[in-house]
Amino acid sequence: MIEIDDVSRLYGGVPVVDHVTLTIQPRTICVVVGTSGSGKTTLLRMINKLVNPSSGSLRIDGEDIAGIPAYELRRRIGYAIQGHGLFPHRTVGQNIATVPKLLGWDKAKTADRVDELLTLFQLDPQAFRDRLPHQLSGGEQQRVGVARALAAKPNILLMDEPYGALDPVIRAKAQHDLLAIQRKLGTTIVLVTHDMEEAIQLGHTIAVMAHGKLLQSATPTEIIGHPATPFIAELIGSSERPFRLLALSRVADHIEPGVAEGAPIDADASLRDAYADMLWSARSAMPVTRHGEIVGRLTLDALAKLAARPQ
Amino acid sequence: MSWGIAIRLVALVVLVVFLVQPELFAGVFGALTQNGQPSIYNQGSLLDITLSHLGIVAVATLAATLVAVALAIIVTRPFGAEFLPLSRSLANIGQTFPPVAVLALAVPLLGFGTAPTLVALFLYGLLPIFENTLTGLTSTPPAVVEAARGMGMTGWQRLVRVELPIALPVILGGIRLSVVISLATATIGSTVAARTLGEVIIAGLQSNNTAFVLQGGLIVGVLAVLIYDGLSALERLLLARSGQASRANA
Numbered sequence: 139m140i141e142i143d144d145v146s147r148l149y150g151g152v153p154v155v156d157h158v159t160l161t162i163q164p165r166t167i168c169v170v171v172g173t174s175g176s177g178k179t180t181l182l183r184m185i186n187k188l189v190n191p192s193s194g195s196l197r198i199d200g201e202d203i204a205g206i207p208a209y210e211l212r213r214r215i216g217y218a219i220q221g222h223g224l225f226p227h228r229t230v231g232q233n234i235a236t237v238p239k240l241l242g243w244d245k246a247k248t249a250d251r252v253d254e255l256l257t258l259f260q261l262d263p264q265a266f267r268d269r270l271p272h273q274l275s276g277g278e279q280q281r282v283g284v285a286r287a288l289a290a291k292p293n294i295l296l297m298d299e300p301y302g303a304l305d306p307v308i309r310a311k312a313q314h315d316l317l318a319i320q321r322k323l324g325t326t327i328v329l330v331t332h333d334m335e336e337a338i339q340l341g342h343t344i345a346v347m348a349h350g351k352l353l354q355s356a357t358p359t360e361i362i363g364h365p366a367t368p369f370i371a372e373l374i375g376s377s378e379r380p381f382r383l384l385a386l387s388r389v390a391d392h393i394e395p396g397v398a399e400g401a402p403i404d405a406d407a408s409l410r411d412a413y414a415d416m417l418w419s420a421r422s423a424m425p426v427t428r429h430g431e432i433v434g435r436l437t438l439d440a441l442a443k444l445a446a447r448p449q
Numbered sequence: 450m451s452w453g454i455a456i457r458l459v460a461l462v463v464l465v466v467f468l469v470q471p472e473l474f475a476g477v478f479g480a481l482t483q484n485g486q487p488s489i490y491n492q493g494s495l496l497d498i499t500l501s502h503l504g505i506v507a508v509a510t511l512a513a514t515l516v517a518v519a520l521a522i523i524v525t526r527p528f529g530a531e532f533l534p535l536s537r538s539l540a541n542i543g544q545t546f547p548p549v550a551v552l553a554l555a556v557p558l559l560g561f562g563t564a565p566t567l568v569a570l571f572l573y574g575l576l577p578i579f580e581n582t583l584t585g586l587t588s589t590p591p592a593v594v595e596a597a598r599g600m601g602m603t604g605w606q607r608l609v610r611v612e613l614p615i616a617l618p619v620i621l622g623g624i625r626l627s628v629v630i631s632l633a634t635a636t637i638g639s640t641v642a643a644r645t646l647g648e649v650i651i652a653g654l655q656s657n658n659t660a661f662v663l664q665g666g667l668i669v670g671v672l673a674v675l676i677y678d679g680l681s682a683l684e685r686l687l688l689a690r691s692g693q694a695s696r697a698n699a
């Protein structure tokens with residue numbers, strides 16, 4: 139658990155982070171969103187002591203981080219930044235092994251971990267281990283950056299706009315992979331972005347910042363249904379609200395018994411995709427499949443109810 | 450590319466043969482002498498003098514490298530930042546001081562011989578290495594420095610594992626400049642009795658023997674070109690190895 143308790147940071151007397159209080163539950167993803175210059179990066183960097191708060195305190199699992207030496211704390215916390223920051227003179231394998239080496243892991247254990255992570259991120263260890271970062275594509279570099287951050291099995295992963303430089307297709311894939319990895323490892327993730335779409339897609343909670351202040355911290359459903367300020371409503375985009383709500387749920391959770399005509403949809407798809415499909419094929423219901431077998435149907439009526447403002 | 454290598458190889462071989470068996474070239478240089486002057490330097494072994502010349506340059510450059518790199522490291526650390534302007538001007542003064550003046554000042558203190566020459570070459574070699582090390586250490590990509598800090602490297606670990614390896618090719622560039630300057634400047638050391646190739650040139654000037662002058666000059670020139678090219682090639686290799694190949698072609 140990360141507890142940010144009434145934390146402020148001033149630069150030249152001006153608060154850049156202004157009395158922020160935020161608790162991040164273990165094993166969840168908290169996405170910090172806000173416009174450029176709202177203090178997101180500064181807030182994130184206070185968690186691993188790259189920036190010290192001017193006032194207030196931060197605790198990790200109940201322990202005040204002020205009492206932990208910075209380098210020790212940072213080795214316990216994964217950190218992935220935009221532009222990945224891979225060491226250009228070290229191979230992919232050596233990059234990933236950075237923190238294990240700092241922690242004094244033995245060679246065999248480190249090598250196993252490197253290969254395990256490369257496989258987890260769908261990079262063939264044989265082909266990638268000994269390459270230099272400049273011999274990778276942007277998407278591959280980004281994955282290696284996240285793999286490196288996870289190398290020493292940290293409980294906490296901080297990510298600062300990790301997908302900013304990726305094209306939309308690769309970004310969607312990377313986000314999907316991150317969710318799968320987070321579920322598998324149970325890592326607590328704090329991710330900074332200025333993309334509300336990304337926040338809704340990834341966050342268990344979304345923390346919205348503006349001018350250094352935390353405006354609202356809540357689940358995506360809550361933020362979409364009941365934005366605390368007009369600014370947050372604007373970030374979400376009022377015409378987008380119903381679709382964003384639908385994007386949060388899986389088809390699997392809304393299957394009804396019965397039959398329907400036409401091409402089926404997979405139970406793992408989002409309701410938003412199902413809705414688009416139904417409108418496009420001019421149907422009022424569609425069959426749902428799981429592992430290739432038809433397990434029921436989804437109706438337009440049900441979707442319409444789910445897309446309405448939550449009470 | 451391969452033509453360039455071939456020409457340099459030939460130059461190296463010719464140089465080595467000339468140093469070991471200078472009499473083989475007596476005919477070539479004979480054309481430059483008059484009144485039955487000796488056509489090959491005869492007041493000492495050319496090989497010995499060349500090795501002594503190279504040795505003096507090597508010692509001076511090594512010392513300059515150690516001091517300049519250490520200085521650049523100190524002034525790029527938080528605790529040494531305030532010395533940055535001071536050390537910059539010191540290195541600059543070392544560079545603008547004429548080597549002859551350094552020799553003149555050093556002789557009364559150190560006596561005749563190799564020592565004053567070493568001091569002059571050392572002072573001369575500092576600036577290019579210092580400036581390049583400074584450039585290398587301060588131009589590490591910010592995201593790389595941020596990542597190194599964020600992963601929990603201490604200041605020392607960042608320096609040794611990240612900043613210096615990335616700066617190495619640029620530092621080597623400074624050493625290359627310094628070596629070439631020293632190779633040429635070392636000839637002046639003969640005026641205060643250091644054993645360098647200047648001795649051959651001076652002997653030629655004194656006896657009006659163009660062959661001697663040319664021999665001393667050519668050896669220094671060929672050495673400078675070969676060492677310069679060799680270090681350039683090493684630099685390109687290091688740039689490629691450290692994933693900065695895009696800078697190698699720049």
Ligand SMILES: Nc1ncnc2c1ncn2[C@@H]1O[C@H](COP(=O)(O)OP(=O)(O)OP(=O)(O)O)[C@@H](O)[C@H]1O
Pocket residue numbers: 149154172173174175176177178179180181332
């Ligand atoms: N070291 C610093 N010194 C002075 N001002 C700073 C420093 N770091 C950040 N700031 C200022 O603090 C404000 C917030 O910066 P921060 O990097 O936290 O914003 P951000 O929300 O991450 O923005 P972006 O989305 O553009 O990355 C900015 O106005 C920035 O100029």
Ligand SMILES: [Mg+2]
Pocket residue numbers: 178179180298
């Ligand atoms: Mg930022």
